[in-house]
Amino acid sequence: MLLPAIATAGTASAPMQVSAYVAPRATLEAVTALPSSINVEAADIAAGYKDVAATYRVRSNDPRGYYLRFDTRAGLTGAIVVTGLVAPFTVGALGAEVLEQPVARVQDYTLGFRLPLSAAARPGTYPLPVVLGVETL
Numbered sequence: 001m002l003l004p005a006i007a008t009a010g011t012a013s014a015p016m017q018v019s020a021y022v023a024p025r026a027t028l029e030a031v032t033a034l035p036s037s038i039n040v041e042a043a044d045i046a047a048g049y050k051d052v053a054a055t056y057r058v059r060s061n062d063p064r065g066y067y068l069r070f071d072t073r074a075g076l077t078g079a080i081v082v083t084g085l086v087a088p089f090t091v092g093a094l095g096a097e098v099l100e101q102p103v104a105r106v107q108d109y110t111l112g113f114r115l116p117l118s119a120a121a122r123p124g125t126y127p128l129p130v131v132l133g134v135e136t137l
Contacts, residue, residue, distance in 0.1 A: 067137070
């Protein structure tokens with residue numbers, strides 16, 4: 001007499017460790033963008049400066065923070081005074097970086113830019129002399 005065989009599967013377990021690396025990332029978008037060029041009028045030259053402003057949004061996944069990078073273009077102004085962060089600061093020919101450690105993954109910045117006009121400035125349309133970027137740590 002033959003008996004049917006019953007197959008049984010054994011169970012086994014083994015510990016497995018999984019890890020993942022998420023690269024730090026930060027992006028910058030203009031909420032209200034600076035124009036690509038500005039109009040300098042006689043009143044601006046008489047005042048000695050031109051003020052412009054914009055709002056930016058930074059998204060970052062790095063809890064350590066990020067750098068806001070400010071660069072200038074030569075010509076219209078030798079330096080730019082930036083307001084809207086903890087304290088006003090001046091961006092010169094070499095640019096500037098400001099470490100930000102926000103409490104949220106998305107942070108809005110409303111920044112003012114005072115452009116002291118050079119002695120050679122004349123009324124007209126000029127390329128915007130400030131460039132803003134963001135870099136992870």
